[in-house]
Amino acid sequence: xxxxxxxxxxxxxxxxxxxxxxxxxxxxxxxxxxxxxxxxxxxxxxxxxxxxxxxxxxxxxxxxxxxxxxxxxxxxxxxxxxxxxxxxxxxxxxxxxxxxxxxxxxxxxxxxxxxxxxxxxxxxxxxxxxxxxxxxxxxxxxxxxxxxxxxxxxxxxxxxxxxxxxxxxxxxxxxxxxxxxxxxxxxxxxxxxxxxxxxxxxxxxxxxxxxxxxxxxxxxxxxxxxxxxxxxxxxxxxxxxxxxxxxxxxxxxxxxxxxxxxxxxxxxxxxxxxxxxxxxxxxxxxxxxxxxxxxxxxxxxxxxxxxxxxxxxxxxxxxxxxxxxxxxxxxxxxxxxxxxxxxxxxxxxxxxxxxxxxxxxxxxxxxxxxxxxxxxxxxxxxxxxxxxxxxxxxxxxxxxxxxxxxxxxxxxxxxxxxxxxxxxxxxxxxxxxxxxxxxxxxxxxxxxxxxxxxxxxxxxxxxxxxxxxxxxxxxxxxxxxxxxxxxxxxxxxxxxxxxxxxxxxxxxxxxxxxxxxxxxxxxxxxxxxxxxxxxxxxxxx
Amino acid sequence: xxxxxxxxxxxxxxxxxxxxxxxxxxxxxxxxxxxxxxxxxxxxxxxxxxxxxxxxxxxxxxxxxxxxxxxxxxxxxxxxxxxxxxxxxxxxxxxxxxxxxxxxxxxxxxxxxxxxxxxxxxxxxxxxxxxxxxxxxxxxxxxxxxxxxxxxxxxxxxxxxxxxxxxxxxxxxxxxxxxxxxxxxxxxxxxxxxxxxxxxxxxxxxxxxxxxxxxxxxxxxxxxxxxxxxxxxxxxxxxxxxxxxxxxxxxxxxxxxxxxxxxxxxxxxxxxxxxxxxxxxxxxxxxxxxxxxxxxxxxxxxxxxxxxxxxxxxxxxxxxxxxxxxxxxxxxxxxxxxxxxxxxxxxxxxxxxxxxxxxxxxxxxxxxxxxxxxxxxxxxxxxxxxxxxxxxxxxxxxxxxxxxxxxxxxxxx
Numbered sequence: 001x002x003x004x005x006x007x008x009x010x011x012x013x014x015x016x017x018x019x020x021x022x023x024x025x026x027x028x029x030x031x032x033x034x035x036x037x038x039x040x041x042x043x044x045x046x047x048x049x050x051x052x053x054x055x056x057x058x059x060x061x062x063x064x065x066x067x068x069x070x071x072x073x074x075x076x077x078x079x080x081x082x083x084x085x086x087x088x089x090x091x092x093x094x095x096x097x098x099x100x101x102x103x104x105x106x107x108x109x110x111x112x113x114x115x116x117x118x119x120x121x122x123x124x125x126x127x128x129x130x131x132x133x134x135x136x137x138x139x140x141x142x143x144x145x146x147x148x149x150x151x152x153x154x155x156x157x158x159x160x161x162x163x164x165x166x167x168x169x170x171x172x173x174x175x176x177x178x179x180x181x182x183x184x185x186x187x188x189x190x191x192x193x194x195x196x197x198x199x200x201x202x203x204x205x206x207x208x209x210x211x212x213x214x215x216x217x218x219x220x221x222x223x224x225x226x227x228x229x230x231x232x233x234x235x236x237x238x239x240x241x242x243x244x245x246x247x248x249x250x251x252x253x254x255x256x257x258x259x260x261x262x263x264x265x266x267x268x269x270x271x272x273x274x275x276x277x278x279x280x281x282x283x284x285x286x287x288x289x290x291x292x293x294x295x296x297x298x299x300x301x302x303x304x305x306x307x308x309x310x311x312x313x314x315x316x317x318x319x320x321x322x323x324x325x326x327x328x329x330x331x332x333x334x335x336x337x338x339x340x341x342x343x344x345x346x347x348x349x350x351x352x353x354x355x356x357x358x359x360x361x362x363x364x365x366x367x368x369x370x371x372x373x374x375x376x377x378x379x380x381x382x383x384x385x386x387x388x389x390x391x392x393x394x395x396x397x398x399x400x401x402x403x404x405x406x407x408x409x410x411x412x413x414x415x416x417x418x419x420x421x422x423x424x425x426x427x428x429x430x431x432x433x434x435x436x437x438x439x440x441x442x443x444x445x446x447x448x449x450x451x452x453x454x455x456x457x458x459x460x461x462x463x464x465x466x467x468x469x470x471x472x473x474x475x476x477x478x479x480x481x482x483x484x485x486x487x488x489x490x491x492x493x494x495x496x497x498x499x500x501x502x503x504x505x506x507x508x509x510x511x512x513x514x515x516x517x518x519x520x521x522x523x524x525x526x527x528x529x530x531x532x533x534x535x536x537x538x539x540x541x
Numbered sequence: 542x543x544x545x546x547x548x549x550x551x552x553x554x555x556x557x558x559x560x561x562x563x564x565x566x567x568x569x570x571x572x573x574x575x576x577x578x579x580x581x582x583x584x585x586x587x588x589x590x591x592x593x594x595x596x597x598x599x600x601x602x603x604x605x606x607x608x609x610x611x612x613x614x615x616x617x618x619x620x621x622x623x624x625x626x627x628x629x630x631x632x633x634x635x636x637x638x639x640x641x642x643x644x645x646x647x648x649x650x651x652x653x654x655x656x657x658x659x660x661x662x663x664x665x666x667x668x669x670x671x672x673x674x675x676x677x678x679x680x681x682x683x684x685x686x687x688x689x690x691x692x693x694x695x696x697x698x699x700x701x702x703x704x705x706x707x708x709x710x711x712x713x714x715x716x717x718x719x720x721x722x723x724x725x726x727x728x729x730x731x732x733x734x735x736x737x738x739x740x741x742x743x744x745x746x747x748x749x750x751x752x753x754x755x756x757x758x759x760x761x762x763x764x765x766x767x768x769x770x771x772x773x774x775x776x777x778x779x780x781x782x783x784x785x786x787x788x789x790x791x792x793x794x795x796x797x798x799x800x801x802x803x804x805x806x807x808x809x810x811x812x813x814x815x816x817x818x819x820x821x822x823x824x825x826x827x828x829x830x831x832x833x834x835x836x837x838x839x840x841x842x843x844x845x846x847x848x849x850x851x852x853x854x855x856x857x858x859x860x861x862x863x864x865x866x867x868x869x870x871x872x873x874x875x876x877x878x879x880x881x882x883x884x885x886x887x888x889x890x891x892x893x894x895x896x897x898x899x900x901x902x903x904x905x906x907x908x909x910x911x912x913x914x915x916x917x918x919x920x921x922x923x924x925x926x927x928x929x930x931x932x933x934x935x936x937x938x939x940x941x942x943x944x945x946x947x948x949x950x951x952x953x954x
Contacts, residue, residue, distance in 0.1 A: 493698030508890035516862040535651035538891035
């Protein structure tokens with residue numbers, strides 16, 4: 001008990017999603033002493049469970065002009081500061097035979113108002129530009145959509161926060177917000193790795209827990225009216241489309257198909273779920289049916305493309321304070337100063353918003369923190385590049401890569417994943433160059449780098465950092481190799497075997513809703529290897 | 542083209558059936574699409590390892606407790622006893638030396654370092670008579686530098702629970718430099734090829750002998766003898782201490798060797814092995830399958846008096862699942878399997894998954910059925926049969942071998 005309580009931080013940030021990461025970075029860059037705490041691992045909540053869409057904002061242009069203009073600004077910012085996390089794919093808003101073409105002009109006008117560049121394309125030209133699109137489209141508008149890897153983006157913000165002196169704790173769950181009179185002064189945490197309670201103190205506590213922020217606020221005796229909305233998505237085994245495909249109509253279910261890395265994904269559904277179910281998200285048969293039915297309309301070849309996984313995230317929707325029924329839901333950024341709102345000083349909540357606007361959310365939250373601490377420093381997060389995206393001679397590098405093929409697949413993949421930080425990955429030694437994961441080109445060197453530098457505690461964390469086990473075999477062969485490496489540097493062998501069993505269970509969770517075709521064949525093979533040949537058990541190995 | 546019997550599937554089941562029929566003078570063909578489950582063979586053949594999660598000591602005795610529709614029950618206990626007894630000699634005639642007893646399981650050490658009950662074990666590997674003791678006290682595990690498919694620390698951990706002190710050493714070999722250059726090449730089959738062909742064996746044995754000074758036993762990954770089957774006995778002779786080989790991540794070196802030897806045995810008996818061919822459709826007349834068409838043979842149909850379907854389970858594509866149905870893709874045979882996809886699986890990966898029990902329906906003589914009617918000359922054998930979770934039971938090899946031998950006998954009657 002009471003370890004480290006001698007040190008008081010300027011700010012403790014609760015939540016290791018992208019908002020928490022961005023806030024930690026911003027606070028640290030403005031010279032504050034920062035502690036970030038996360039109950040599981042970075043990017044395990046809604047951050048890691050969405051489309052990975054670099055929104056142009058066009059989707060909100062008609063229904064929510066404010067969000068739309070926020071999106072396009074942040075879109076352009078992320079292209080600059082997080083170049084290695086972004087794919088500048090562009091997007092199409094297509095009008096299908098069942099959609100009303102009249103919506104197109106309303107859409108284009110709204111985009112213009114929000115500052116989103118559009119280009120109306122001839123359907124024939126759109127078909128040539130994006131051959132996977134439904135050939136019966138009636139209209140197409142090109143917008144500056146793209147793809148963004150939320151795991152990389154979060155990690156990169158975390159790394160920069162660390163470079164600027166922030167301390168990061170994963171596997172630390174907030175069990176209480178410590179208050180003294182009308183002031184929040186610290187947090188009590190349960191360290192899951194060591195099974196012990198610890199307390200840390202700070203001048204300001206920032207609640208960036210996403211949907212879980214509802215519970216965290218309640219620990220401080222504060223009620224925030226949050227409504228969890230489940231969104232389900234399907235991941236396909238390869239990239240069907242080059243450009244992001246959207247339906248040119250008011251936002252509805254399963255109308256965005258995003259290409260990213262080696263895969264593409266369709267989503268989402270939207271369904272209110274009870275708050276007590278937010279840690280228990282599963283994708284139902286009905287969700288899968290909707291996603292396939294609507295997805296095939298956007299791109300008919302999805303009907304015959306292998307589905308790798310299904311997953312669901314929970315959006316943190318916040319009801320206006322005067323609306324306990326939740327009818328008047330905001331999708332915008334919600335920054336709550338609990339001193340003003342509830343009379344509790346030292347505690348603020350940043351929630352709502354979107355992956356796209358995480359940086360802006362972080363900026364607003366940090367502005368409030370700085371105001372409270374009377375720190376007069378400007379936000380620089382929109383100008384300074386994230387680690388991995390420093391300009392240097394990146395463009396020159398890319399040009400040479402294309403001509404000079406001396407780089408191995410693993411090196412190329414590592415560069416895609418880590419940007420300029422890939423230079424920290426050992427190469428050239430025949431040991432470090434060996435491939436752990438053949439689907440995704442992950443080398444021993446990259447795994448070692450991730451274990452050493454990127455806060456990896458187990459196989460599932462390692463997957464988020466490197467894409468180990470995210471490819472078509474879903475960990476069939478690489479999981480065991482990676483577990484072997486973790487065992488060498490991090491875990492006790494018995495623990496590593498249980499970790500391997502957990503990893504297989506986690507892979508199965510995403511495969512079971514779509515367990516047919518090649519997926520069921522693959523999972524049967526995986527079962528035979530691990531349970532049949534290896535004799536792995538679910539626990540106590 | 543006309544044969545006495547055509548077997549669809551070139552895995553353990555298809556080859557067993559083909560060899561048995563060919564041994565008794567039948568003119569047979571096997572149509573094989575390519576790799577099979579033998580390529581990830583663990584080195585042991587299980588008959589029955591567990592019933593309801595409990596380890597089985599006497600497989601033949603415990604078979605009596607299985608459900609009526611289990612393939613073993615359809616073979617019948619008397620036939621099972623007789624056929625199980627035949628298997629070691631049957632494999633021996635193909636050049637595969639296995640030992641074990643259908644009345645008493647022995648144990649093998651898995652690559653996780655735990656003991657697993659089994660029926661027959663190939664000579665490469667070591668048989669243990671009890672699960673809670675290891676005959677040696679000080680073990681040396683040797684791995685090859687850069688070889689990721691052998692998890693020495695897991696083995697060490699398992700052996701610790703058996704009161705064995707273990708040390709791990711890595712050995713670098715200049716002969717592996719070429720395969721280590723390409724990061725995806727350092728796999729067991731490529732290491733085995735180096736040992737098959739070169740002088741690496743002597744040098745490695747020398748290193749292993751130097752390192753194993755003071756140890757009771759040497760443990761190595763099973764990367765010996767891919768095409769050259771003498772290599773296993775050579776390495777055992779050259780290494781002075783007792784040698785325990787353990788399986789590595791698939792593909793399996795002893796598995797590929799076994800597949801090749803079984804195929805050669807079949808061909809030596811006059812069998813025709815169509816490799817890389819797929820059966821596209823069957824032609825039926827009066828409840829009989831008269832001919833099949835294959836991808837490579839185009840409009841030259843393959844005819845036979847009897848056909849055997851031994852096309853494997855899901856991963857071999859013997860049965861196929863779509864969103865709303867499970868079907869047999871060649872002939873559209875009747876299958877056991879839920880139509881509602883959500884009933885196929887359990888949310889826990891390690892639970893008894895319903896889909897594992899799915900397969901082709903047969904009558905009591907293993908005739909395939911179409912719309913409830915048996916096809917009188919189309920038999921079904923091996924893991925394409927439903928009615929058992931061979932993974933949970935540890936019965937995969939037993940079902941493949943014994944249903945195939947039984948079906949061959951039905952045809953020879």
